[in-house]
Amino acid sequence: MKRHAGAVLSSIKIDKAAGKKRSIQLYMALRDLLLTGALTPGDRLPATRTLAQEIGVSRTTVIDAVDRLTSEGLLEARVGSGTYVSEALTARLAPKPAANSNDVAQVAPRLSHASKHAIPDFTPRARLPHKSQAFVTALPALDAFPMGQWAKLSARHWRKTRDEITSYGEAFGYAPLRQAIARQLNASRGIKCDPGQIFITNGAQRAFSLVGGLLVNPGEPIWFENPGAIGARNAFVAIGANPVAVDVDGEGLCVEDGLSKAPHFRLAFVTPSHQQPMGCVMSLPRRLALLKAANEADAMIVEDDYDGEFYYGDQPPPTLKSIDTHGRVIYVGTFSKSLFPALRLGFVLVPDGLVESFARVCQTWLSGVPTVTQAIVAEFMDEGMFATHIRTMRQLYKERYEILMRESASLAGDIDMQATSSGFHTLGLLSNSLDEEKLVAKSAEHGITTVPLSRYTLRSLPQRGLVLGFGSAAADEIRKGIQTLKTILPACRAS
Template sequence: MVKYPGGALLPTLHFDRTSRTPISAQLCSALREMILSGELPPGERLPSSRTLAKDHAVSRTTAISVYEQLAAEGLIRSSIGAGAYVAETLRDGRPVAPPESRPDEIRSPPRLAQLSADASEHYFPRLAHPENPRPFITGIPAFDEFPMALWASMVTRYWRQPRNLLLGYPPPEGLMELRRAVAMHLRANRGITCEPEQVFIFNGAQDAFNRIGNTLLDPGDTVWIENPGAIGARNSLISSGAKLVPLSIDEEGINVAEGLEVAPDFRLAFVTPAHQHPLGVTMSLQRRFELLRAAERAGAWIIEDDYVGEFHYAGHPPPTLKSVDTSGRVIYVGSFSKTLFAALRLGYVVAPPELVDIFYRIAGATLQGSAASLQSVVANFIECGHFSSHIRRMRRVYAERLQALLDGAEKHLGGMLEVAPTETGFHTVGRLAPDFDELAVARRAAERNVLVSPISRFAITPVSQRGLILGFSSAPPRMIASAAETLALTLKEMRKEQAKGRLTA
C-alpha cells in the first residue's frame, strides 16, 4: 500500500450506486474487509473524512458515519485533528486466514465431539427430493392436488388477528389448539385415545426421532431397527450413539423372534407397522402383540412411525400399534409432511403417560417451538373439517395413481419387473427378474429422468429381497404410465446388451 501524508489511497474501494444497500453500509463493509484481510495494515493512516468523501463522490456525512461505525467496532482509532488510523491492536489480534492448500495437500478434518465423530462415520445418505416431483420418487405427497386457495385464505385470516397474539414466542411443546386438534383427530381416525397434554409438536418427524433418541438412549444402548428400513430415523438413532441391531422383515413385519435371540435386552425398537418402509408389509396383529410383549419384558420403548397410516385404499385400515398398547410402551410419531405438504416441517409425538413429564421438561429446556402461524393454521384446518376431507380425497387420488402404476406394469413390464399391489402408503415394490442388477437399473433409469431406488439402499446389512421402490403419490396417472413405459424400454435395452455380451463371449 502506497502511503501519503493525507492518508492511504484506496484504489480498490468500490461500491455500487444502483444497489439497494445504502452507500454507507457498502463503504463500511469494503473498508472492514480491507482491514481484516491485511490490505490496510495496523497503524496505516486513512484519508480524512473530507478526502474520503471527495475521492469517492459521497457526502462528508456518509464518510463520517463510516468512520464512526468502524471506530465503534474497534477496527480504527480516530480523533479530531489527529486523523484516522487502522487500530494497532489488530497487529496481534487479527485472525490469521488459513494458507491456501495445494490440490494434492491433505488437510486434517475439523475436530468433532466424540459422539458426533463416531456417528458421522455411520450415517446413511438420504434420498434427494427433486424440486419438481416425478415418477417414481418416494415420500412426496401430491403437490398438484393440494387446496392452495383454501390454505391461503386461512393463512390470511390468521395474520389479521391482534399482534400480541401473533408475534410472541410459541410454547416449546406446541400450541394447545393444535395439540387438542391432533388428539381429537387421532381418537376419531386412528383409534388412539390420548389427552392433548400427551401430544408434543416438533419440527417434523425427523426432529422428533432426534429428541426421543437423545432423551431415552445412552451411547451403546441396543435398538432394534427394521432391515431394510427408514434411513432418516436410522441416522437419528445413530446420532444418539445407539447400537443398531438390524432385524429382517417377513410377511408379518419385523422379526421379533430374531430380535429376542440376538438382543433380548434391547432398549428401544423402531417400526413402521402400517406400511413397512420400504417393503410395504403391514405388520400383522399377532406380530404386534409379540413386539409389545417383548418390549414389556425388556422394559423397552417402541417408536411407531405412522408416516402414511392415513392412506389406506382397501377396506378398513389395520389398527395402530399405539391403539393396542395396554402397557404404555409405544411412542407414536406422526407427520403433516405426508398428509399435507413437506415444507410444513411439522410432526407430532404422542408420549406414553410415563414420559409426559420428562417430555415437558426437555421441551421447556431445549426446544424453541415450531412456527406459531403454521401450527395455528393446521389446527384450524383440522377443526374446520378440512383435514378429514383432504385425507378422504387424497385416498381416492392415490388409489388412482397406484392403479395407473399397476396397469402400466402389466402392460409394459411383464417378465422384467413384477410390481406388487399395496393397500397402504405412497409406494410399492417391484421385484426384478434374476438377470437384472438393481443398482445398474436405478442408474440407467435415472439417465432417462425416471427415479427408482434399489431395495439395498435401505439396508444396513445385506438382505435377500431384490428389486426397486416405486413411488406413485407425487405424479399424475399420465406421467406414471409414461414412466412405466420408459422404465420398460430401459430394461429391454439392458437385457439386449446382456444377451449381446453373452453371444460375443
C-alpha cells in the same frame, strides 16, 4: 413505497482518540470494503444521515468520505435515488488468492466421540425429492392440495396481532393444534389421548432425535427394520445407538429374529401401518408379539405412522399405540405426507410416564415451530378441511396405485410389483437377470426417479428391487414411466 435503507455497515469502527481525522478513517474503511468485495457493484449505501448515526460521527464527516470515494469512481451518486457502488468497480476488484496449504497450517478440528463414530455409519441420503414425477417417493399429491383454502387461512392468520405471530411460541406447541391432533387421532386412528401428551416438533426427524436422546445410551441396541427408513436410522445413529438389523417379511418386523439377535433391546423402531420401504402392513399377531417383547425387555417402541391416514384396503389394522396397555409405545406423526413437506411439522405422542421429561426438554432447549404455521394447520383441521383432504387423497392414491399395478403387469417376470393397501409407494422386485444399479442409473437418464431397495438396508438382502412412488405422479406420468422402464430393461441386464 419507501426505498430500502441500503447496506448495514456496522462493522466500521471509528477511533475517536486517534490522531487521524475521522473522515480519513471512514474513507479508508469504506474503500477497504469496496476493494475487497464486501460491497459489490450496484449495492446501495445508506443515506449519509443514517450512516452517520450508525457509526457515531457527524453527517459532514460522512459526506467528506463519500465525496472522495465518488471522485475516485468507486461510488456513484444517482439523483433522487442515492449513492451506489460503481459498476466500474468490477474491473478493479482483485481476484482472491487461491488458498495455499503450504502458507497456512491446516488443523483438523476435533469431533465429538459421538460424531466420530456416527458419521461413518450414516447411510447416504440423496436430496429429498422436490419435483413431482414418476416414480418419486415421499412426495404426496401436491397437484391436488387445496391451495386456495390454505391461502385464505394463511392470510387470515397473518393479519393477527404482531405479538401473536412474531413472538416466541408455546414450548410444547400451539395448544389448539395439540387439541386438534388429539381429536384426529381418536377419530381416525383409534388412539385415545390427552393433548398434554402431544408435543409439536420440526418434523418427524426431530422427534426421532428427541426420543433417541432421551431414552437411548450410546452403544445400546435398538431393533430396526431391515430394510427400513433411512432418515430415522441416521437420527438414532447420531446419538450413538447401535441399530440391530431385524428381518421384515409380509407381516412386518419379525419379532423372533429381533429376540434372537438382541433380546435386551432398548428400543424398537417400526413402521407398522405401511412398512418403509416394503409397503406391507404389520399383522395383528406381530403387533401383539412386539408389544409383549417390549414389555418383557422393559423397552420402548417408536411407531412411525408417516402415512397411516392413507389406508385404502378393506379394514385398517389398529395402531400399536391404540392397543398398548403398558405405556410402551411412542407414536410419531408428520404433516409432510398428509399436507406437504415444506411445513416441516411433526408431533410426538408420548406415554404418561414420559410427559414430564419431554416437557422439561421442550421448556429448556427444544426449538419450536412458527406459531402461525401451527395455527393455520389447527384451523385447517378444526374447519373439517383436513378430513375432507384426507378422504380425497385416499381415493386419489388408490386410483393411482391401481393404474400402476395395471400398467406394470407388462413388466411381470422382470419387475414384479408387490401389492400394498396403504400409502403412496410400493416395491417392485427385480428378476436375477436385471442389474439394480444399472436400472436406477438408466431410469434417471430417461427422466424418471427410482430408488434401489439396497439403499434402505442395514444388512444386505437376497432380494433386489426398486421402490416406486405413485402419489405425486399423475396417471399419464405413471403410464409413461412404466413404458420407459419397459424400454430400458434390455440395457439393464446383469453382465
